[in-house]
Amino acid sequence: MAKPKKTPRPKAQTPKGFRDYFGAEVTHRAEMLSKIAAVYQRYGFDALESSAVETVEALGKFLPDVDRPNEGVFAWQEDAEGDKPGDWLALRYDLTAPLARVYAQHRNDLPMPYRRYAMGPVWRNEKPGPGRFRQFYQCDADTVGAPSVAADAEICAMLADCLEEVGIARGDYVVRVNNRKVLNGVLEMVGLNKEYPADNNLRGTVEAAYSQVMNQALNRAINADDVLRTIDKFDKVGIQGVFELLTSGRKDQSGAFIDGVGLPENDARLVLNFLTAKGSSNADTIANLRKAVAGSEIGNVGVDELELISDLLAAGGYGPDRVEIDPSVVRGLGYYTGPVFEAELTFEIKDEKGRARNFGSVAGGGRYDDLVKRFTGQEVPATGVSIGVDRLLAALAAKGRLAGEATGPVVVTVMDRDRMADYQAMVAELRQAGIRAEVYLGNPKNFGNQMKYADKRQSPVVVIEGGDEQDRGVVQIKDMVLGAQMAQDASHDEWKERKNQYEVARGDLVQAVRDILDRTS
Missing domain, CATH: 3.30.930.10 (Bira Bifunctional Protein; Domain 2)
Incomplete structure (x- = not known):
């Protein structure tokens, strides 16, 4: 007995002509x-x-081809109800x-x-x-x-x-x-x-x-x-190009000949008078248009x-x-x-x-x-x-008016999975202060993976509190932005002078994080 064929896995790709935004x-x-x-x-x-979704009837005269209602839009026909055919619907x-x-x-x-x-x-x-x-x-x-x-x-x-x-x-x-x-x-x-x-x-x-x-x-x-379509090409082909396209035609950049509209030259010049009516001011343009x-x-x-x-x-x-x-x-x-x-x-x-x-x-x-x-x-x-x-x-x-990568959340690492409530309390304090923050929710066994996660998230700050820090009432603050800058251009002496990880009192957590965010914003 032949084995039943497995259902093929779907391809993980966006449909043609669409894209995802991150x-x-x-x-x-x-x-x-x-x-x-x-x-x-x-x-x-x-x-x-x-x-x-609109009915194709409502969109009708705006479609490229009303005789084929699914041409130009994404359209489908609803199921028929008795003898009544289903309505054609389309995405707007x-x-x-x-x-x-x-x-x-x-x-x-x-x-x-x-x-x-x-x-x-x-x-x-x-x-x-x-x-x-x-x-x-x-x-x-x-x-x-x-x-x-x-x-x-x-x-x-x-x-x-x-x-x-x-x-x-x-x-x-x-x-x-x-x-x-x-x-x-x-x-x-x-x-x-x-x-x-x-x-x-x-x-x-x-x-x-x-x-x-x-x-x-x-x-x-x-x-x-x-x-009108020829006039609309004015910015691309210039005044001479429009004149040729309005009359007998012209060759494009590839050498192919484009047939002209067929206007007599005198009529084409009337159109050109209109196209070239723009003056040094709006008042001049309006005066020129009146003549045209x-x-x-x-x-x-x-x-x-x-x-x-x-x-x-x-x-x-x-x-x-x-x-x-x-x-x-x-x-x-x-x-x-x-x-x-x-x-x-x-x-x-x-x-x-x-x-x-x-x-x-x-x-x-x-x-x-x-x-x-x-x-x-x-x-x-x-x-x-x-x-x-x-x-x-x-x-x-x-124009450089958009920031590059979006700033990620502050990441609170998990040093002891039995103390998750303590870490959630830190995150809650940060969020209540209006700071974007999250607790690392992956497998906390490997601390290096937590830091890689924070780096991939473009996190500006990482908060670390192990058992020793908890006993002393402090947390470790790791300035990820400063760390990235130092990795690029800091000398050995600067590494000693500019520390990107330091301790603060547990009660100063929110202010310490805010100071870094204010500096990097």
Whole structure:
């Protein structure tokens, strides 16, 4: 009789596109989110923790392909109930779609406007790559029900405050602001404003004027989305590269030819006039934009809104050194209908090949006035921002604003397992004094293993009390930080003069530990 096959052991590895976070990484994230939450609350925003799971119907128009509901998100279908098929459910793709559902569901109980912030993981079923994971954190703040661009200006000011609060110095960042209505005005001037049927693949329905401008020009077979995507490459390919991509095409760095959008050169220059409208001040930029969209009503409305935003920010002390009007900002999501903004870090870092490059964007957002309409049939204005948590943490690390390894707990060693109550009493005293501490709970037989454990835990202090110390009413204090420093650079004479282990009275335990922690913090 053949032996039954053993069940193979599962592989101990994280799924592709996911990662585990340990110690300092988790602590740093929590500390940063706490600082950002404090700014959000200072601005009057309330916390919201919505469900991590939504119906695909609620997320529907935000998915890459609504005909395949599990494409782009992690989705599953519930079991059928009788003749009724089970609902399709999915892990949330972002924090904005759940907000629209929450507001539509609870609008009678919520204030108008509703100001909320949300922080947490989101999941995207996309191909992972270097630095690109299927689960990541977002940190959002949104105002729902405020039609005035004063709400957009407030979001920009709050974003600047958040960056400074977490440790990005003024001068190392800029919040760049544009307006999709100005972009629409440019597209209108080049003739991309024919009637355009609703597209279920767009992420949200957009206002009527925007829908007109985003049309495919039937007589020229040029899509406005292609023009917008080309404009969005301005920072990468420059003004000449954009011109070539708007017209007949260009060769990329590999030598491959990229087809152009097909705009006539005169129309392409109108777009370039818009892209190069940025002046030496916000006032200059706004004046240049007025010239660039002089023939478009919607474009002029957009410029008026940018001017109001600039004036409101200036009144609050947020000048162009912190927030600037920049025509090159093009947010990729189709549902933006008005002002759009990005927070860009302006300092340089080294890439994997040692080349200097700007760090880039860590946050973005804008106005999306028709998001809730999907649920209610009524237009509800909204604006908000999303901070990329992992990218901002990477930026803080690049600037040296994060501590290296997290400081571990004080470790009380066990010299006599029959005296565990005495050791627990020491730990209790330390904890009551607000000091992180623990008793060694492994096998105490080998004292060397206890010291190795304390070292691996990055413990700043080890407390030792054997029978002799107990009889004399003292404890041994071992300064692990000083010991590590001496091991690196201390001479033999310094070893004699600077002792990293010494006795203190048992009653002075807490103060002795605190003195070391204060010195090393």
